[in-house]
Amino acid sequence: MRYLGLDLGTRTLGISLSDITHTIASSYKTIRFNDSDYDSVMEELKQIIEEYKISKIVLGLPKNMNNSIGDRALTTLEFRDKLVNNFNIEVVMQDERLTTVEATNYMLEADISRKKRKEKVDALAANIILQTYLDKEKGR
Numbered sequence: 001m002r003y004l005g006l007d008l009g010t011r012t013l014g015i016s017l018s019d020i021t022h023t024i025a026s027s028y029k030t031i032r033f034n035d036s037d038y039d040s041v042m043e044e045l046k047q048i049i050e051e052y053k054i055s056k057i058v059l060g061l062p063k064n065m066n067n068s069i070g071d072r073a074l075t076t077l078e079f080r081d082k083l084v085n086n087f088n089i090e091v092v093m094q095d096e097r098l099t100t101v102e103a104t105n106y107m108l109e110a111d112i113s114r115k116k117r118k119e120k121v122d123a124l125a126a127n128i129i130l131q132t133y134l135d136k137e138k139g140r
Helices: 038-051 071-087 097-107 112-135
Strands: 003-009 012-018 025-032 053-060 089-097
Touching: 003 038, 003 071, 003 112, 012 053, 025 089, 025 112, 038 071, 038 097, 053 071, 053 112, 071 089, 089 112
Parallel strands: 003 053, 053 089
Antiparallel strands: 003 012, 012 025
8 A cells, every 4th residue: 555645736736656665755747637627637546546556645735834724725625625535545734835846956956957847846746745744654
């Protein structure tokens, strides 16, 4: 059983997977969809959940820097409810402030082109979200 990490955007969903020991997160892919058409990703998520025997979903919660809940976070909480209703799997919210900035900085340091960064940033942000959760769960 693995965990699934998700970074929800307005047109993308970054996805990462844990290993079976829940120690290491790895970027998996990015699903692209039309503006806020979150229902369109459910079938592909279902396939991933079944294929990798997902037991928990870790969804990034984009809080404001002052720790308040804004419009983006409210949309993410609605998406969490869709996940729970569609898959009947525990969904844990993980603070994701600055994960996209962190992911972009990693790729800048690695001298990855702008085009490649745009393609990979959401999956890498999902990876950071999931790895943060895994480390917290293991007490690291």
